Amino acid sequence: MGNLLTEQAAQKRAQELRKQLNEWSYQYYVMDRPTVEDIAYDKSYRELVKLEKKFPKIIVSDSPTQRVGGRVLDGFDKLNHELPMLSLGDVFSKQELLDFDKRLRKVVAEDFAYNCELKIDGLAISLVYKNGLFVQGSTRGNGVIGEDITENLKTVKAIPLKLTEPVSIEVRGECYMPKRAFAKLNAQREAEGKPVFANPRNAAAGSLRQLDTKITARRHLSTFIYYLMEPEKLGIEKQSEALQKMSEWGFRINPESRVTAAATEIDAYIDEYQAKRIALPYDIDGIVLKADPFSVQQIVGNTVKVPRWAIAYKFPPDEQETIVRQIEWTV
């Protein structure tokens, strides 16, 4: 492009490049379906950076160039969660799970199904969007006061900067480091004589605590989004429906969740993922049962810390798994 380029032509070309780059990025980081060679992506990315440098006024907040800020932060601001971030009560046996189910069905007259989900072992995050644009990301903290880590979460390619619809929502999810990225990072740190991370959860937490967003950007973090706040405001009636809707908006949703009617199906789900756990490309520490209809969630409500309509079943710590991790994941 000669420098006869007008700002308008630059704007048009930049929009084409952003559309293409965001589509490629969505396929690769949200759908785990790489559709383009890195070199093609990098070529278009470099052209966009050049255009935006030449004509800064054409920059928009959801340009892929806006994911990695230049500056190093001097700290993270505290922020108040308008809606608290809850934890999950947990049980350690199938019998306790049945007790939870019995207790809940005693209080709730209507019959209802559960949405069964994997419990990702990462860091709980909250993401706020205004008219479809990502405006704030934060950690749970104590559930009421968390840390503003928006700049670092912008570097996580699985987090959309702009949704497919201009909705104003807040979602909750887990930010995690995939096992393969964890093994590579530890091998690298070992080679550099730096302390290694004990597990992917600590590595993800350490990466999100970086004040230099360029370092966070290099840590290959990802997310699974698992809860839509105030779903009733959007006329969404079930957890399983909310997950489907959030996927359509562009969020990365874990594909292993399943609606189960009877307790026996829950057993099968637990056994299936206890067996699959080692082969999954991310750490899970259990499964989560959520009453699927939000009406049931309304009836039983929450305690200060945890919902009464959800429970986490934690897998027994499997030392065999730890040994296998050391062998299998060292690159």
Ligand SMILES: CC(C)(CNC(=O)c1ccc(Oc2ccccc2)cc1)c1ccc2c(N)nc(N)nc2n1
């Ligand atoms: C269900 C919730 C606890 C999120 N939900 C909330 O944090 C939450 C917070 C206020 C809510 O409602 C209120 C609104 C206003 C005031 C009080 C409560 C409802 C849900 C949760 C936590 C961790 C999860 C995990 N590791 N894996 C999966 N798969 N799911 C998970 N789900």
